[in-house]
Amino acid sequence: MIDVAHPYFDTNLSWLSNNYRLLLEANDETVPVRERLRFLGIYAYQTKEFFRVRVPNLLAMAEVSNDIRTKLNLFPDSLLEHIYETIENQLTEFNDILTGRILPAMLEQGTHLYYREPFAPEHLSFLRRFFIEKVFRYLQPVFLDSRRSFKAPIFESKQLYLVVRMQHKQDQEEDWYAIVNVPSETVSRFVELPEWDGKRHAAFLEDLIRDNLPVLFPGYLILESYTVRVERETELAIEDEYPMQLAQRILKQLEKRNFVQPAQYFYESGMPLYMREYLVSKVAIPMNDFHERGDYLLMQDLAAFPSLSKKLDYPFQRPVLNPNFDGQTSVFESLQNADQLLHLPYQSYEPIVRFFNEAAVDPHVREIHVSLYKISPNSFILNSLISASRNGKRVTTYVELNTKLDIQENLQWSKKMRDAGVKIILSVPGLKVHAKMALVKRKVQKGWERYAFLGTGGFYRLTSREIVDHALLTSHRELTNELELLFGYLSTQDEPKKYKYLPFNYLYVTQFTLQKRLLDLIDREIANCNAGLKSFITIKINQLQDHILIDKLYQAGQAGVPVHVIVSESCGLIPGLPSLSDNVIVSRHVDRYIENTRIFHFGNRGNDEIFLTSCDWTYRNLHRRIDICFPVLDESLKNQMRMVLRNYANDNQKAVRLDVYQNNLRIAEDGKGKVRAQDANYRFVEKIEKNSPVRKAE
Incomplete structure (x- = not known):
C-alpha cells in the first residue's frame, strides 16, 4: 500500500527495484551473452554496495528514538525484513538466469565456463602448471588451530578466502582448518583454459586453487573447502541523507547507545553449519552476521569476464569524430x-x-x-x-x-x-x-x-x-x-553563504542557487500551464530523492504540466497516483552503455530551455557537495539535445515504465516500430558528422 501522507518511494526499495531492472536485461535473449554476464556482474556489485551503504544505515536507525523514526516515517525492522526477502528472491532469479539461461546459451556459442563441476582430464595438466607458475606465489595460507589466537581481523574486507578442512594423512582422527586468500586482484578471477572439444573454456580462480590444495598443503588429505568474504563499512552516511541538525541528533543517540556497525560475512552455498560454528569460535564472528550468498561469491567479477569470442559481444561502435575539431584548427x-x-x-x-x-x-x-x-x-x-x-x-x-x-x-x-x-x-x-x-x-x-x-x-x-x-x-x-x-x-x-548573493545567472551551483532556481523553473511551467501556454518538464537524472523538488513536480503534474522523469538509478517520486501524479511518467533506461547524463528540459512557452548538470536530486548532492548546472545556449546544440531527449522518450526497447508499486513495465511498440535510444543517438551523431560543413567541404 502507498502511504498518501508520505507519497515517496523508499530509497532502499527503489534501489532494489533498479537492481531488478538489471536482472531483466541479463535475462534478455536479444542481448549478447557476454553482455548479459556483465549485467549480472553489475547487479552483484550494486547488491554488494547496498549491503555496504544502505543496510548499515538501517541497522543504525533501528537504534534511534521512536519520535525520530516516526518523523521520518521509517520502520527499520520491518523494512529490513522486506529487504532481505526481496534480495533473497532476486538472488534466486540471478542464479536461475546464470545457470539456466546464460551458461547454456554461451555453451551453444562455443564457450564453456566451469561452474561447480569437475575439470576435464584434458585441462588438469594446464591447471597444475598455471597454479604453480602464476598463482602459488600470491597465496597466504593460515592455519586455524587451538594453539593460536587471532587478535587482528584475519579476514580483510572485500577479499575472497577459501576455508579448508583437512586431515593429516598419517593421523586422520583430528580435523585441521586453514584459510587461503584468493588473489583475484592480482590474478584474473577467470582463468582462460586451452581450447578443447571445439570450445573455449574458462574457470573460476578459486576452483583452480581448490583443485590444487594438495600442492599447497602437502601431507594433508583435503576434505572440503568453501569461500567466504567480509564487508566492513568504515562510517555511516547519516549526514548525507538528513539535514545537519537532525543528523547530529541521530549520531548523538547512536553514540550514547554505543552503536557499532557489525561486519557482514558471506559464505558460499552448502557450507556446513559445523564449519561456520568453528569460525565463530576461532575468529569471533557472530553467527547472526553470517549470510549465505550463492554458489560463488563476489559475482561482480562477471562484469569483467574475458572476451573469448566476438560472437558473445556487441559489435564494435567506432567513436564518431566531432567535425568541428578537425586537427587543423586550434x-x-x-x-x-x-x-x-x-x-x-x-x-x-x-x-x-x-x-x-x-x-x-x-x-x-x-x-x-x-x-x-x-x-x-x-x-x-x-x-x-x-x-x-x-x-x-x-x-x-x-x-x-x-x-x-x-x-x-x-x-x-x-x-x-x-x-x-x-x-x-x-x-x-x-x-x-x-x-x-x-x-x-x-x-x-x-x-x-x-x-x-x-x-x-x-x-x-x-x-x-x-x-x-x-x-x-x-x-x-x-x-x-x-x-x-x-x-x-x-x-x-x-563560507558558502557569502556567495548566495553573487550574480550566478548562468551557472547554477549547489550550496548557492541550484535548488531555488529549479523550484523557480518548475513554478514557471506551472504558471504557463495555468495561462494556457506551452509547458512541459523532462528530467533525465541518475537519482531523484529530494522531497522538496519531488513535491514541486507533483504540483506541476497536478496543474496539468506534462512531466517525464527518466531515471537510471533510484527514484522517490511515485507516478500514477490519482489526483497527485497521474500526469507524471517515470521511465528507466538500461542498455549497452551506463547512463550517467543529467539533463533538464523546460517548455517555457515554446522558448524551451535545456540545462546539463553533474547533480542528482538528493540531499547529499544538493546540500553537501559542490555541483553545477549550466545551460545549453547555442540553438544548434539545443537541437541536438532535443533529439537526444526525443529518442529517450520514444524508446520502446530498453526503457521501462515504473508503476505505483515500482514494477518495471515493458513499453509496447504501438505501431511505431522499434526505437532504442542509445542506437538512435549513435546514428544521430553519425549524421551530425556526415552533414557538417567541414565534412562536406572535404
Whole structure:
C-alpha cells in the first residue's frame, strides 16, 4: 500500500527495484551473452554496495528514538525484513538466469565456463602448471588451530578466502582448518583454459586453487573447502541523507547507545553449519552476521569476464569524430566561433584531450583551473597539468580527498603535481566537489579570453567508452566569468553563504542557487500551464530523492504540466497516483552503455530551455557537495539535445515504465516500430558528422 501522507518511494526499495531492472536485461535473449554476464556482474556489485551503504544505515536507525523514526516515517525492522526477502528472491532469479539461461546459451556459442563441476582430464595438466607458475606465489595460507589466537581481523574486507578442512594423512582422527586468500586482484578471477572439444573454456580462480590444495598443503588429505568474504563499512552516511541538525541528533543517540556497525560475512552455498560454528569460535564472528550468498561469491567479477569470442559481444561502435575539431584548427579558435557539445561515448574523447594539451603549450595561456573528483591511473589530464606548470602556466587544481575510492591515488598524484609547481586546493571537510569543470584563461592583445569545460561526467578517458555523458566546451563570456567566480570560492574556501548573493545567472551551483532556481523553473511551467501556454518538464537524472523538488513536480503534474522523469538509478517520486501524479511518467533506461547524463528540459512557452548538470536530486548532492548546472545556449546544440531527449522518450526497447508499486513495465511498440535510444543517438551523431560543413567541404 502507498502511504498518501508520505507519497515517496523508499530509497532502499527503489534501489532494489533498479537492481531488478538489471536482472531483466541479463535475462534478455536479444542481448549478447557476454553482455548479459556483465549485467549480472553489475547487479552483484550494486547488491554488494547496498549491503555496504544502505543496510548499515538501517541497522543504525533501528537504534534511534521512536519520535525520530516516526518523523521520518521509517520502520527499520520491518523494512529490513522486506529487504532481505526481496534480495533473497532476486538472488534466486540471478542464479536461475546464470545457470539456466546464460551458461547454456554461451555453451551453444562455443564457450564453456566451469561452474561447480569437475575439470576435464584434458585441462588438469594446464591447471597444475598455471597454479604453480602464476598463482602459488600470491597465496597466504593460515592455519586455524587451538594453539593460536587471532587478535587482528584475519579476514580483510572485500577479499575472497577459501576455508579448508583437512586431515593429516598419517593421523586422520583430528580435523585441521586453514584459510587461503584468493588473489583475484592480482590474478584474473577467470582463468582462460586451452581450447578443447571445439570450445573455449574458462574457470573460476578459486576452483583452480581448490583443485590444487594438495600442492599447497602437502601431507594433508583435503576434505572440503568453501569461500567466504567480509564487508566492513568504515562510517555511516547519516549526514548525507538528513539535514545537519537532525543528523547530529541521530549520531548523538547512536553514540550514547554505543552503536557499532557489525561486519557482514558471506559464505558460499552448502557450507556446513559445523564449519561456520568453528569460525565463530576461532575468529569471533557472530553467527547472526553470517549470510549465505550463492554458489560463488563476489559475482561482480562477471562484469569483467574475458572476451573469448566476438560472437558473445556487441559489435564494435567506432567513436564518431566531432567535425568541428578537425586537427587543423586550434580548439580555442574553434570555440571562438561557437560552443561545442560532445556526446560520449558516441563521439570521440580526443577534443577533451586536445583542450588540455593545447592549454599546456599555448604561449597565450596564463592560468588553468580544474576540479578533480576522482583520478585514474596514468591520467592524461594530470600529465597535461604538470606539463603546463613546467611551461610557466599558473595551474590550480581542486583535489577531492573525501572520496573513499581513490584517496591513496589522489594523494600520490597531488605530490607529483606539487613537485611540478601545481597549486593544490584540498577538499573542505564535509563538502565534496562533485562538479566536472575546468577553466583556461588566455591573455591576448584585446584582453583576457576564457574557455571552459563543463561536463555531466568526469575526466575518465578509459570509461568514456562505457558511460553516456555530455561535455560542453565554451567561451561564453558570462558563463566562463561565473565559473571563474566559483573557482575563486574553492580557492578561498569562504563560507558558502557569502556567495548566495553573487550574480550566478548562468551557472547554477549547489550550496548557492541550484535548488531555488529549479523550484523557480518548475513554478514557471506551472504558471504557463495555468495561462494556457506551452509547458512541459523532462528530467533525465541518475537519482531523484529530494522531497522538496519531488513535491514541486507533483504540483506541476497536478496543474496539468506534462512531466517525464527518466531515471537510471533510484527514484522517490511515485507516478500514477490519482489526483497527485497521474500526469507524471517515470521511465528507466538500461542498455549497452551506463547512463550517467543529467539533463533538464523546460517548455517555457515554446522558448524551451535545456540545462546539463553533474547533480542528482538528493540531499547529499544538493546540500553537501559542490555541483553545477549550466545551460545549453547555442540553438544548434539545443537541437541536438532535443533529439537526444526525443529518442529517450520514444524508446520502446530498453526503457521501462515504473508503476505505483515500482514494477518495471515493458513499453509496447504501438505501431511505431522499434526505437532504442542509445542506437538512435549513435546514428544521430553519425549524421551530425556526415552533414557538417567541414565534412562536406572535404
